[in-house]
Structure formats: C-alpha cells, structure tokens
Amino acid sequence: MNKLLEEAIQREAQLATRRHFLSSLGTGIGSLALGSFLSNCSSKDSVSFESPLAAKSSPKLRKAKSVIFLHMAGAPSQLELFDYKPSLAKFDGKECPQELLAGKKFAFIRGVPNLLGPKANFKQRGQSGHWISDYLPHLASQADRVSFLKGMYTDQFNHAPAQLLMHTGSARLGRPSMGSWVSYGLGTENQNLPGFVVLASGGKNPDAGKSAWGSGFLPSIYQGVQCRSEGEPILFIQNPKGMSTDIRKASIEAINKINQETYEEIGDPETVARIAQYEMAYKMQSSVPEVMDINKEPAYIHEMYGTEPGKESFANNCLLARKLVEKGVRFVQLFDWGWDTHGTGLDGSVDYGLHQKCRQIDQATTALLVDLEQRGLLDETLVVWGGEFGRTPMQENREGKKLAYFGRDHHTEAFTMWLAGGGIKPGISHGETDDLGYSTISGKTSVYDLQATILQCLGFNHEEFTYPFQGRNFRLTDVFGQVIDPILA
Amino acid sequence: MIGGESEQIPDWIIFWGHFHPMLVHLPIGMFIMGCILYVFSKKEETQRQHQIVPILWSTGITGIISCTMGWGLSQTGEYEENTLFLHQWLGISVTISSLALAYMAKHWSKDSLMRRFFKPLFFLSFLLLLVTGHLGGNMTHGSDYLSTYLPQPWRSWIGIAPKEKRTNEVGAKIIKIKNLKEALVYQDLIQPTLEQKCWSCHNAEKQKGKLRMDSPENLLKGGANGPVFLAGNPLESEMIKRVLLEASHEDHMPPKGKISLTEDEIKLLQWWVKEGAHFNKKIAEIPQDNQIKNILSRYTDGNKNSEKYVSPVLLGDIPAASESDIEKLRKHQLVVITLSSEKPFLEINAINAPKIGDKELRDVEGVKNQVVSLKLGNTQLTDAFLDQISNYPRIIQLQLDHTRISDKGIEYLGTMPHLETINLVGTSASDVGMKALSKIKTLRKVYLWQTKVSEKGIKDLQKSLPKLMIDQGWEGKWPIDTLKFPIKKPE
Numbered sequence: 018m019n020k021l022l023e024e025a026i027q028r029e030a031q032l033a034t035r036r037h038f039l040s041s042l043g044t045g046i047g048s049l050a051l052g053s054f055l056s057n058c059s060s061k062d063s064v065s066f067e068s069p070l071a072a073k074s075s076p077k078l079r080k081a082k083s084v085i086f087l088h089m090a091g092a093p094s095q096l097e098l099f100d101y102k103p104s105l106a107k108f109d110g111k112e113c114p115q116e117l118l119a120g121k122k123f124a125f126i127r128g129v130p131n132l133l134g135p136k137a138n139f140k141q142r143g144q145s146g147h148w149i150s151d152y153l154p155h156l157a158s159q160a161d162r163v164s165f166l167k168g169m170y171t172d173q174f175n176h177a178p179a180q181l182l183m184h185t186g187s188a189r190l191g192r193p194s195m196g197s198w199v200s201y202g203l204g205t206e207n208q209n210l211p212g213f214v215v216l217a218s219g220g221k222n223p224d225a226g227k228s229a230w231g232s233g234f235l236p237s238i239y240q241g242v243q244c245r246s247e248g249e250p251i252l253f254i255q256n257p258k259g260m261s262t263d264i265r266k267a268s269i270e271a272i273n274k275i276n277q278e279t280y281e282e283i284g285d286p287e288t289v290a291r292i293a294q295y296e297m298a299y300k301m302q303s304s305v306p307e308v309m310d311i312n313k314e315p316a317y318i319h320e321m322y323g324t325e326p327g328k329e330s331f332a333n334n335c336l337l338a339r340k341l342v343e344k345g346v347r348f349v350q351l352f353d354w355g356w357d358t359h360g361t362g363l364d365g366s367v368d369y370g371l372h373q374k375c376r377q378i379d380q381a382t383t384a385l386l387v388d389l390e391q392r393g394l395l396d397e398t399l400v401v402w403g404g405e406f407g408r409t410p411m412q413e414n415r416e417g418k419k420l421a422y423f424g425r426d427h428h429t430e431a432f433t434m435w436l437a438g439g440g441i442k443p444g445i446s447h448g449e450t451d452d453l454g455y456s457t458i459s460g461k462t463s464v465y466d467l468q469a470t471i472l473q474c475l476g477f478n479h480e481e482f483t484y485p486f487q488g489r490n491f492r493l494t495d496v497f498g499q500v501i502d503p504i505l506a
Numbered sequence: 507m508i509g510g511e512s513e514q515i516p517d518w519i520i521f522w523g524h525f526h527p528m529l530v531h532l533p534i535g536m537f538i539m540g541c542i543l544y545v546f547s548k549k550e551e552t553q554r555q556h557q558i559v560p561i562l563w564s565t566g567i568t569g570i571i572s573c574t575m576g577w578g579l580s581q582t583g584e585y586e587e588n589t590l591f592l593h594q595w596l597g598i599s600v601t602i603s604s605l606a607l608a609y610m611a612k613h614w615s616k617d618s619l620m621r622r623f624f625k626p627l628f629f630l631s632f633l634l635l636l637v638t639g640h641l642g643g644n645m646t647h648g649s650d651y652l653s654t655y656l657p658q659p660w661r662s663w664i665g666i667a668p669k670e671k672r673t674n675e676v677g678a679k680i681i682k683i684k685n686l687k688e689a690l691v692y693q694d695l696i697q698p699t700l701e702q703k704c705w706s707c708h709n710a711e712k713q714k715g716k717l718r719m720d721s722p723e724n725l726l727k728g729g730a731n732g733p734v735f736l737a738g739n740p741l742e743s744e745m746i747k748r749v750l751l752e753a754s755h756e757d758h759m760p761p762k763g764k765i766s767l768t769e770d771e772i773k774l775l776q777w778w779v780k781e782g783a784h785f786n787k788k789i790a791e792i793p794q795d796n797q798i799k800n801i802l803s804r805y806t807d808g809n810k811n812s813e814k815y816v817s818p819v820l821l822g823d824i825p826a827a828s829e830s831d832i833e834k835l836r837k838h839q840l841v842v843i844t845l846s847s848e849k850p851f852l853e854i855n856a857i858n859a860p861k862i863g864d865k866e867l868r869d870v871e872g873v874k875n876q877v878v879s880l881k882l883g884n885t886q887l888t889d890a891f892l893d894q895i896s897n898y899p900r901i902i903q904l905q906l907d908h909t910r911i912s913d914k915g916i917e918y919l920g921t922m923p924h925l926e927t928i929n930l931v932g933t934s935a936s937d938v939g940m941k942a943l944s945k946i947k948t949l950r951k952v953y954l955w956q957t958k959v960s961e962k963g964i965k966d967l968q969k970s971l972p973k974l975m976i977d978q979g980w981e982g983k984w985p986i987d988t989l990k991f992p993i994k995k996p997e
Contacts, residue, residue: 072855074844078820146796154986206841206857321980345841345857363995372993380984391979393905393929393953422996447769458750459769476846503769506814 069238069286069293070212073204075476080506081399081439082206084199084471085338085349087382088183089374090223091176091357092404094425095433096454097367098375100167101139101148104452105410109134113411117455124174124427125359125415132453133412136368136423145444152375155383161444162386162395163402163437164504168448168457171406171464174427176357179405180225182464184350185233186493193233193484194241195468196348198493199475201232201239202482206345209304211297214346215241216334219354230350234486238290238297241350246337247329250309254302262302269295308344311336322384332381339388342398353378356404359413360424367408367423386437395438399474401467407432410454430456434467440474442506465498473500515581523578527646530576533569534639536561537604541632555615555624562608569601583730585645586711593641596634603631649711683789683805691792692722692785695805696778699771703760722785737783740776749775770801819851819878819900819924826850831872838866845878851900853879864890874898883907883929889915896921907931907953913939920945929953931979937963944970955979 096102113130137150142160149157156163173179178188185192193201196213205212215230223229230241244250256265273292280288311319311333312326319325324332331353338349355374357365364370382402389395408425431450437443448460469479472493479498483490540561547554576597580590607628614620643651653664681698683689700719706712708719708729717729728734728744735743748759749767760766767775778784781792794802827850835842839859845851852873856862863886870877877898882891883905892915895901901922907929916939919925925946930939936958943949944967954964955978964976 072841072843074847076847078816078846078848154988155984158985206855208858317982366996368996369993376988376993380988387980391953391955391977392931393927393977396927459772
C-alpha cells in the first residue's frame with residue numbers, strides 16, 4: 018500500500034514540470050488577485066462581481082455622502098479675500114524684512130521685494146464674525162455657513178505639483194486622486210452615472226492635467242470622468258454616424274462577453290473595470306446628456322446661479338455639480354482656471370483681475386451652497402473651496418524688476434481654504450497667520466490634514482483606508498495627516 | 507538658554523549617564539541568574555557556591571559600571587532627592603555585596619563555618635536588589651507606574667482609589683468649569699491643564715530640567731533654564747515659547763510622544779501670563795477679549811454646541827436585517843446600504859427607482875427595525891406608505907420631496923419617536939401638516955420650500971419647536987446686485 022502511494026507521488030512529481038508548475042501558479046495568483054479584488058470591493062451587503070461602482074457603506078458613521086471640491090486653479094490670494102491683515106496695509110510699500118526672506122525660495126520673486134497691503138476692503142460678516150472682503154459680497158452673506166482653515170500650508174510652490182499634492186497626496190505623478198479613492202471606497206448610488214465627475218472652467222484645464230483626477234494604481238473605473246458644459250458633455254461617447262443604438266449595444270455586449278471570459282481565466286481586476294466602463298459608457302449615452310442639460314432648469318435657478326446655458330462657465334459647472342450630487346454622484350471636482358495673479362498683466366492684478374475673477378464665481382458659489390441647503394443636500398454634501406497654495410504678502414518683483422500691476426507670487430507657508438456642509442461645524446475659523454500674513458502661527462493645517470478630514474467626514478479613518486500596491490498598503494495621506502477636529506460637527 | 511540641561515556638568519557625563527537605565531539590567535539579570543542556579547542546584551554546598559563565582563564577579567563589575575553611569579545621570583538633577591539618595595546607596599551596597607559574595611564563594615566555601623554566612627548575605631542582597639530596582643523604576647516612570655492599571659479587586663486591597671474612566675481616546679480629561687463667575691483662573695483653568703500636560707515630568711518625583719510645575723511656588727521658582735514665565739510678557743516666557751514651537755522641534759513642550767496642548771489651552775495660557783499670571787484671581791476679574799470669551803464659553807458646562815451631535819438612535823445596538831429582506835428591496839432597484847460597517851442601520855435610497863410606488867415599498871416592512879433613513883424623493887409613493895412607516899422605531903431622516911403625499915400622510919408621522927429631518931419640498935403639505943409636525947419634539951430640520959404652508963403655519967411651527975431649523979428655500983433675489991458696482995480699472 019505504502020509503495021503504491023509513493024509511486025503515485027513520484028509520478029505526480031514527474032508530471033509537474035516547470036511549465037506545469039508555472040501555469041498552475043498563474044491561475045493560483047489569478048485567483049489570489051480575484052480574491053483580494055472581491056474582498057476589496059464587496060462588503061457583504063452590496064456589490065456583485067460585475068459592479069465595482071455599487072454603493073458601499075463606510076467603515077464608520079459618515080456625515081457626508083458626497084463631495085464638491087471647488088478648486089480655484091492658479092491659487093487665489095488669501096490676503097484679498099479672507100485673511101485680513103491690517104498691519105500689512107500699514108507696511109505697504111516697505112521692504113520685506115530680511116528675516117522673512119532668509120533661506121526662502123520663491124517662484125518668481127528675487128532680491129528684496131516690497132510688502133503689498135491688501136487691495137480689498139474687509140468687513141466682519143454674520144454671527145461668526147468671519148472677515149470676508151468686498152470682492153465676495155454674495156459669499157459674505159453665507160459667512161455663518163462656512164468654516165475657514167486659515168492656517169493651510171503646502172510644500173510645493175509650482176502649480177502642477179501643488180495641485181497633484183492637493184488631489185492625490187503626492188507631488189509626483191501616479192497616485193490615485195481623492196475622488197478615485199472615495200469612489201473606490203463608497204462606490205456610487207446612481208448606477209447610470211460615473212461616481213467621480215470633473216468639470217473645468219476658465220478656458221483651461223489645471224496645470225496638473227488629467228493626473229489630478231487619475232485613478233493611479235486603483236482600478237481605472239474609479240478615475241474622474243471629465244464633462245464639458247459646452248458642446249457635447251463627454252467627447253466620443255455618442256455613437257458615430259451610421260451606427261445605431263442596437264448595433265452599439267450588441268457590440269458592447271459581445272466585447273463584454275469576451276472580457277468576462279478573459280476575467281474568469283486570468284482574474285485581472287482591470288478587466289472588470291473595463292467591462293464596467295463599457296457598460297457605464299453605454300448608460301451614459303442617455304443619462305449624461307440628460308443630467309448635463311441645464312436648459313430644463315427653471316428660470317429662478319438660472320437667476321440664482323447666474324448661469325447661461327451653452328457656455329463654458331464656472332456658474333454652469335456649479336449648477337451641474339448640484340445636479341450631479343442630487344443624482345447620486347459621489348465626488349464632483351470643479352476646476353476654475355485664472356487665479357494666478359502675479360501682476361504681469363491687468364487680468365493678473367490683485368486689484369482688478371482678481372476682483373473680476375471673484376465676480377465670476379461669487380454668486381455661483383453662494384448659490385451652490387444655498388441651493389444644496391434648500392434641497393436638504395448640504396447636510397450630506399461636503400463643499401471644499403480653495404487653491405493649491407497661497408500668495409505672498411509681498412508684491413511680486415519678477416526677476417527683481419517692478420511690475421506694472423499689483424500682483425503676488427506663489428506662497429506655500431500660509432493660505433486659506435473653506436469647507437461647508439456635511440460633517441463641518443459651521444462658522445468656525447481654524448488657524449491664524451502672523452501680522453503680515455506670511456506664515457501660519459497656530460492651527461497649522463497641511464494638505465494631508467485636509468485630506469484626512471475630508472475622508473473622516475465620509476466615514477473613513479484615513480490611516481485605515483488603504484489599497485495594496487507593489488507590496489505595501491498605500492493611503493491617500495501617505496504617512497501624514499491629522500484630522501482637523503475643531504471644525505468637525 | 508534653551509538646550510543644555512545644565513551648565514556645569516559636561517555633556518559627556520550626562521550622555522553616558524543616559525545609558526544607566528539600560529545597562530543596569532545587566533547586573534540585575536546576572537544576579538538573578540546566580541540566585542536561580544544557586545537555589546536549584548542539586549550539588550552540595552561547596553560546589554553550589556563555587557559554580558556561581560564567575561556570575562557574581564560579572565555582577566560586581568557590571569554593577570560598578572552601572573553605578574558610575576547612574577551617578578552621571580543623577581547630575582542632571584531631574585530626580586527627587588530622597589528617592590535618589592536611597593536608590594544610589596542601595597545600588598552601591600548591592601554591587602559591593604555581590605563582590606563580597608564572589609570572594610566568599612571562592613575562598614570560604616570549603617570552610618564549613620564561614621560558608622554559612624553566604625546564604626543569608628545572598629538572600630539579603632537579593633532583597634536589596636529588588637528594592638533598589640523598584641526605586642529606580644519609580645524615578646523613571648513615576649511612583650504610580652505599576653499601580654495605575656491594577657485591576658479593581660486588588661486596588662482596594664492595597665488602598666488605591668478605583669480608576670477613573672478614560673474619557674476620550676487622547677486620554678485627557680475634559681476640563682469643565684461649572685460657574686464662570688466664581689471660578690479661579692489658576693486653580694480651575696490653568697492648573698488642570700498643567701496637571702494633564704506637564705506634571706508627568708515636572709513633579710515632586712521627577713524634575714526634568716530641574717523644574718517642578720505642581721504648585722505656584724515651584725512655578726515661580728523656575729528650572730535649570732531660569733524662570734518659567736515672565737508675568738505680563740508671554741513672548742518672553744519660556745513656557746509659552748516652548749508650547750508654541752513646532753511639534754517636531756527639539757525644545758517643543760510637551761516633548762515628542764506626549765500629548766500637546768490644544769489651541770485653546772495655548773491661548774488661555776498665553777492670556778493668563780499676559781494678564782499678569784495671577785494665582786489667586788477669579789477668571790471674571792481678568793480682562794478678556796472676544797477670543798478668550800469664546801474659549802471660556804467652551805469650557806463651561808451646558809455649552810452643548812461644542813459637543814458633536816449623533817442621534818441617540820445610532821448609539822444603540824440592533825440585530826442586522828436578514829439578507830433576503832434586503833435582497834427583496836434591491837430587486838426593486840432601491841439602493842440599500844448600512845450607514846457604517848460597524849452597525850447594521852440601513853439607509854434606503856430610491857435614486858435609481860423613480861417609478862417605485864407603495865406596492866413595492868411594502869417590502870420595506872422587512873427591515874423596519876433597521877432602517878433609519880428613507881430617501882424616497884421623486885417617487886410615486888403616497889400617504890399609504892407614510893401610514894405603513896408610522897410605527898417604525900428608528901426613522902431619523904425622511905426625504906419625501908416631490909411626491910404625492912399630503913397632510914393626511916404627514917399626520918401619520920406625528921408618533922415617530924426619533925424623526926429629526928423631513929424633506930417636504932414640492933409636496934402639497936400645508937398648515938394642517940405642520941400641526942402634526944409640531945408634535946415631533948425630536949425634529950431638528952424641515953424643508954418646506956415649494957409647499958402650501960403659509961407664513962403663519964411656519965410661525966406656529968417655529969413657536970412650538972423653537973430649535974427647529976425651517977428651510978424655506980432661496981428668497982428669490984440676492985442681497986446685492988453686483989452688476990450695479992462695476993470694478994474700477996487701475997490707472
């Protein structure tokens with residue numbers, strides 16, 4: 018008997034050649050990947066194998082279920098909008114003290130620049146007494162609804178890396194963006210719309226480009242879908258001439274069937290992502306034009322936002338953001354280009370160009386808050402407003418020369434952002450800068466802290482929300498980040 | 507001077523001194539090893555003593571090195587003098603006696619008379635060693651280090667008070683002021699903060715930087731780096747400077763690994779020093795600006811604003827709904843998810859099911875004990891559904907906007923025990939329905955935009971529920987018409 022057994026084992030060993038071993042290893046690893054993918058994507062109450070975007074519950078009780086991130090690309094000047102510095106006005110035109118400049122590097126300032134007093138008039142608003150300048154008269158009426166982070170800082174003084182840091186937690190390419198993380202973690206409620214939508218205005222995409230809403234190492238179904246408010250909302254999604262819906266449907270079904278078989282054989286989660294993307298694209302052919310069409314909104318809504326259908330504008334995007342969130346989209350990312358006020362031209366001056374820019378967003382931003390509120394959505398939608406960094410208390414002197422207009426250079430050490438809505442205690446001001454608004458003296462808040470706080474509002478502990486990649490678990494906040502507790506409701 | 511702990515003692519002495527707590531375990535371990543070998547040896551007495559001679563020698567030699575380093579460490583002046591004195595001399599005597607034991611074991615073990623002294627001296631040294639070690643531990647970790655986490659029955663036996671519950675994750679107790687008018691600035695505000703954040707290293711037993719902070723006298727005395735504060739001048743005060751330093755800075759207080767002061771605590775400390783660092787004044791006697799007033803209001807009892815609100819329903823524990831009941835709902839295209847992975851409370855959302863009506867919604871009955879949130883706006887539901895859910899025990903949120911419900915349906919809801927938010931936008935709700943709502947005392951927010959509710963109806967509702975937030979939508983115009991104010995171009 019023993020002999021027989023030994024013989025069997027030996028024969029088995031002979032059969033298992035290197036090739037056999039490797040091929041069995043292949044399915045072995047494949048099924049491992051499948052296992053980890055499924056366990057990542059499915060809590061027992063939801064998510065079938067086909068839909069990586071199905072709504073999931075958060076690990077902890079969440080206060081917000083969706084996010085609208087209003088990014089003023091180019092970085093707005095905190096010193097003209099929210100961070101009121103009367104002392105800076107006193108020293109207007111004086112040389113910047115040496116000790117502030119020693120060892121510091123700026124994007125364009127060289128030598129010793131002069132200080133530049135605030136070019137806007139400030140007033141305290143509402144019960145909270147937030148200082149908001151007259152550049153933003155509408156937003157000022159909502160002062161008690163928002164909470165400010167006045168002690169923000171970053172470590173990147175160029176647009177693209179700073180934007181990447183803000184949205185992906187790394188100044189270098191390749192990490193998933195916040196919206197991707199969130200749709201990976203929570204899925205999305207509306208199965209006919211993507212979970213993460215990006216809308217850009219101001220005539221230009223942000224410097225960081227599509228990487229700012231990329232999915233990095235997460236399955237690509239979680240990347241942001243950019244929609245346009247002018248022309249076709251999503252490029253190349255409509256059927257080409259001569260292809261009927263039926264043919265399109267049949268071909269997608271055929272492709273998906275093949276993909277399905279490939280997935281069963283190999284088990285790459287990216288295949289599932291691809292299947293879901295085809296399905297999503299097909300559904301979006303009808304759902305997206307519908308949700309992106311603001312013509313059907315009543316007149317008072319257009320009056321409220323200041324929208325003009327058919328144009329590419331921040332106001333249109335704000336209205337769209339509300340519509341998308343109302344329809345169950347998880348993360349809506351807005352970019353508005355044109356806030357880079359160096360003072361090299363009239364449009365880039367802090368006394369004129371910035372004011373113009375504020376006019377473009379003030380009413381729409383405020384309308385977004387009010388509209389979300391009246392629909393009962395503000396309680397569960399987190400609205401974040403800000404840029405990628407701040408601007409210097411000094412007037413920019415590009416290459417050491419005086420510029421024709423008043424402008425400010427990129428500044429990493431202090432800037433202001435505000436949050437409102439789900440999970441945020443309204444009317445709080447957290448963090449302070451020194452008398453010149455140069456650096457943060459209390460309530461220092463890093464970009465990671467902000468990200469940790471956003472995740473916290475959505476019911477995640479940023480330290481436990483991870484994705485395994487290249488042998489280790491990755492987080493949005495890398496190894497940093499502390500939740501900003503004082504502003505949480 | 508920030509940095510060096512003491513000006514007279516060279517750094518290298520203290521450097522080696524810091525090795526004492528580590529190295530000292532070497533002789534301790536050796537000595538105990540000697541004890542074990544001696545006690546459990548089956549050999550006759552001479553041999554028993556003989557075999558541990560090398561161990562005792564090594565104990566003595568490493569003991570001498572430890573003592574020297576210990577002396578170096580003591581030069582920092584951070585330790586309580588009486589304990590230090592005892593620890594020092596006991597340590598020296600253990601070292602000497604282990605050398606003596608080594609000598610005895612080597613040369614006297616064959617002498618039947620002299621070898622009798624070995625055992626008692628060995629035992630005595632062992633006791634001394636225990637006491638010395640314990641004193642050392644007390645100096646390093648604090649005298650309550652061992653007893654802090656002692657479980658209850660034993661606590662009362664040795665006469666320590668029952669442990670207080672840790673109030674939050676950070677481990678810090680929340681300081682509350684009962685009566686802001688009568689409270690004393692130092693005793694009720696500053697000292698509790700110092701107690702939580704500073705005393706563990708600056709107390710009677712341990713004086714890092716030769717500083718004690720556990721009484722006004724000691725605070726005034728200051729430490730190795732001079733006075734702790736300069737009354738009236740926070741920016742020249744060592745204590746303020748150090749708490750304001752970046753957390754990563756070497757001189758930041760409290761040091762790495764300890765819990766830092768909160769923003770509020772720092773502000774209050776600064777304010778206290780600025781206003782003269784009084785030890786006997788009442789809070790009310792000291793001038794306060796708005797910021798300080800705000801902070802102080804957060805310290806007073808009864809200020810519920812600072813507490814984070816979570817509905818009491820969600821604090822409870824419930825059994826999960828059955829998978830088949832949830833599956834039934836999913837078949838109707840409803841999104842059913844648990845609010846968090848921790849507890850099986852359910853939210854039901856009809857975002858993908860605009861055509862759903864009362865018939866399909868009857869299946870919600872299966873999860874009536876779990877559902878806390880029903881988002882059923884823009885669906886075909888009617889008053890009959892509201893009748894169905896009126897006895898659901900845990901509903902917190904109801905979104906019924908743009909449905910065909912009427913006042914009759916709203917009246918069914920009057921008995922809901924935990925309803926907090928209700929959205930009635932775009933329904934035919936009117937003043938009659940508001941009467942029903944006014945009975946729901948738990949209500950926090952109601953959306954009444956585009957309804958038939960009159961001004962009076964809203965007023966009455968607000969009157970009976972003063973804390974209720976009533977959203978009536980956008981006023982229809984903005985307070986400012988910015989178009990009237992063109993932006994001036996600079997010259």
